[in-house]
Amino acid sequence: MFGVALAAWAGPAAARTAFESRCMDAAHEAVTTFATRSSGWRVDNTLSYRDLTRMKRPAVAGGFVLGLTRTESRVAIQADGTLLQSPDGTMECVLPRIAVTLYYQPIVVYVSREFKPGSCAYDAILAHEMRHLKSYLDYLPKVEERVQARLGRRFAGRPLYARAGASRLLLQRDIDRNWMPYIRGEMGRVEQMQAAIDSPREYARLSKVCQGEVQSLIGSTRRSRS
Secondary structure (H helix, E strand, O other), X not given: OOOOOXXXXXXXXXXXXXXXXXXXXXXXXXXXXXXXXXXXXXXXXXXXXXXXXXXXXXXXXXXXXXXXXXXXXXXXXXXXXXXEEOOXXXXXXXXXXXXXXXXXXXXXXXXXXXXXXXXXXXHHHHHHHHHHHHHHHHHHHHHHHHHHHHHHHHHOOOOEEEEOOOHHHHHHHHHHHHHHHHHHHHHHOHHHHHHHHOOHHHHHHHHHHHHHHHHHHHHHHHHHHO
């Protein structure tokens, strides 16, 4: 991911200068740490199925949304590190300390207000949304493992070299331009899993649960507003 301006040492030990050896001796200070954070979740029964249908992105073609689970993923990266300069002051190495935090905004599980809590239809819709919730919560440790392995190979225990005065700027630029988009992309892959839960077959199943209670209630509310 780095260009030639900022590089990790890859040559044989015999070819190192005294400065490079000094950087390698301090390489243990280059560490990458990860954390996932829970922001919690709640159930909301205040919105109508029409409200939820408007909120759904992408929209459901020719149908209605009876429940919806919403959140947004977040990535926070803090980059610091020890800086060592060559004796002549022309080169420097940075021993990066990178801390990555992955989390979601508080997750809201919506069940439309047309369904009374405790009813058969309400419980069926809520159970479906719980699958979405579980998918979000289960995904965080998996994405953490993937990202940690990749960043660890790049940064952990590896000094990075650059011209004097440039290493920290180049490190931050690399994080902003390369690593942040990569991690956000990995976090975003959970939405593909969410879409798979909302299959046409699943929507058809939900429309028929509880001896037609869902279809009956939606039909009556549509007629009353027509």
